[in-house]
Amino acid sequence: MELDDVSWEDELQEKFSLMSAISEEAGEDNKRWEYTSGGSDIGMMNLSEEIFIFILRKLDPTSLLRVGSTCKTLFRVCSCNSLWKKHFQERLFAEVPFPPQRYWTQWLVVEATVPLPSVRLPSADIQELWGLEADVLEEKVKDKDEEDELMKFEWKELHDLAVEQHGGLARVYQHVLNKQHCHDHTELETLFHQYTQCRFQWLFSYWLFRQPPPFDRQLRSVFLQWRRHNKTKVATWGGTLCDVRYLASLHPITADYWRGRLAHGDETLGIQSVEGYFSMCRSLVAWILGRDWGRLKRRKVYEDTLDGVYLVLRRELQDKVVEHQRFWQVAKVQMTRVCTLEETAANYVNWRMIESLPYYKLYMVSGNSVYLNHVQGFLQRKRLVHDWIHLEENVWVQQLLPEPLNSLLEYHHKIPQDSLHGDSVSAQLSRVVWLYLNSGQQLYLEAVKGLVLQYAQAGLACYRCLNPGHSLEQAS
Incomplete structure (x- = not known):
């Protein structure tokens, strides 16, 4: 599978580096990622070919050859043209020192045709790398370069000779793999470890922005x-x-x-x-x-x-x-x-009020009408409290209650959870109102009325002490 667009690689690498730094700050999240690579048996071979190619593009030709020699899956992925496109140039072949060139040449033996000039190697190396016998090469001695004793072959020619010598392409593959089975692949392991630490972020950011x-x-x-x-x-x-x-x-x-x-x-x-x-x-x-x-x-x-x-x-x-x-x-x-x-x-205010009720979510998940009835009961009880405080006979109560308590008893207000704690007047009333609204028991409604009247009478007594001779009606 080929990735035609190369320009995304640099930009994505910047995101990858940034996310690597982020992942180091999130210890708990890393633990969760570790279980996915261990507990769920997800390893390197579970990666998609796109991810393999992204990692393998970081390797030089020598390391790429060594990786491809480990197994048939990596052998196939490492054969991707997009990986070798930047390496398949004549100057690179000429500049690479001989030992790495040897690995590269051994890898290319499995290709019928490659975009490179004719191969020039000593006879002994050709025999070892391709697994060819000496007599097969004897007729090619006439093409030998007299100065450096190198033999000249076209790639397809060597490929055909190797297939004929070994009795099939699969055996040629096996010969190449046997030659490379002891090499170290630390670079790939390091890159893979980095990827496993950030794989979810990497793929998410790629999906989000590309x-x-x-x-x-x-x-x-x-x-x-x-x-x-x-x-x-x-x-x-x-x-x-x-x-x-x-x-x-x-x-x-x-x-x-x-x-x-x-x-x-x-x-x-x-x-x-x-x-x-x-x-x-x-x-x-x-x-x-x-x-x-x-x-x-x-x-x-x-x-x-x-x-x-x-x-x-x-x-x-x-x-x-x-x-x-x-x-x-x-x-x-x-x-x-x-x-x-x-x-x-019935209205947006009430809708916002009931969203924190447990019955609200239970109805959303189950659709059971029982939970809808609980929501309706909550709203009816809130209406009862509202209607009681607005009775004409309780006008003086509204005038004497502090604003926080009046607001609590209005119909457009939901009770925050943090307001239920403490010994303040507001906290005490909040607790009793909350118990009534959620339980529907009449004794809690009576308790609400008793507390409200108690606070109002205390406020009235304080007012009379501060304003002797004035009635509440005169003040209003």
């Missing part, structure tokens, strides 16, 4: 669509200094891919799932923009649908490739459930 121009713009738009992001960090999209880790963190599927959690840690299959996901995102964006909705509703439908899709498919994504059609089938179901929740909430 799209054709129209698709690159479309992918960027979909990748950032309605996702809260740092504009400074994404401004370098596609550049050498781009923060690829940050981009991966914007979506749960790319974050999981970055950590090697898709398709049993197979980086190539994982990318296929990522491609299917963003293909579905493009379809989802087109569908949402075709609806007569406001900007806020569009954004929430998009975000909640994608969150629901990933809740449903996350375990499936860890085991196998999930195609675009499967994504879109789940997305349709999730959009239906999101729209049902929006109708239940």
Whole structure:
């Protein structure tokens, strides 16, 4: 398999070096990568030919020959024309010292034709490298160079002689491999180790940035669509200094891919799932923009649908490739459930309020109407609290309560989790309101009313002490 474009190599190497530095800072992530290379039995021979070629392009001709002599798979990959294109020049053949030239010549013996001038070697070397017997070469003595005692052969001629001598091309291969089985391949091992440490980031960045121009713009738009992001960090999209880790963190599927959690840690299959996901995102964006909705509703439908899709498919994504059609089938179901929740909430404020409820996600995953009933009950109880505090008889209570407590009892406010802790008046009331809204028990509603009236009466007593002779009605 050939890689025709050579220009991407330099740019990609810059990203590769940058990501190598990033990977050293992420100790926990490296541990996750290690399990994919050990626990899942993923080794060098599982790499695609594109990755092999990328690594092997870093080797000089001598090292490339030694790598190709290790096994039949590497022998075939090392025969790729794109690897030898820059080496197959006459000046290189002439300048390489004899020992490396010998390795190179031995490698080329398996080729019927190569774009090089005729080979000129001593008879003893030809016999050893090609495995030819002396009598086969006797008739070629007439072509010997008298000055340096070199014999001149065309490559195809030597190839045919070797095949005839050994009785087949496979035996010629075996002869070449036997000659090279003891050589060291430290360079390749070092490059492979570097790649295994960064393979997910490498393939992700290549997929993200090496799209054709129209698709690159479309992918960027979909990748950032309605996702809260740092504009400074994404401004370098596609550049050498781009923060690829940050981009991966914007979506749960790319974050999981970055950590090697898709398709049993197979980086190539994982990318296929990522491609299917963003293909579905493009379809989802087109569908949402075709609806007569406001900007806020569009954004929430998009975000909640994608969150629901990933809740449903996350375990499936860890085991196998999930195609675009499967994504879109789940997305349709999730959009239906999101729209049902929006109708239940009745308005955008309530919709934002209920998104943190456990019942919200449970309904998104299961579609069970029981969880939808829990959401409806929560909203009804919130309405009861709101209506009670706005009764005409409680106007004086509203006037005396501090703003944080009034805000808590309004219908447009959800209770933050951190406000439930502490001994402050606001924390105490928050806890009781939270218990009532989530349990529906009447005793908690009575407790809410009691606390509110208690705080209001304490505020009234304080007001009378500070303003003797004035009534609350006069002050208002």
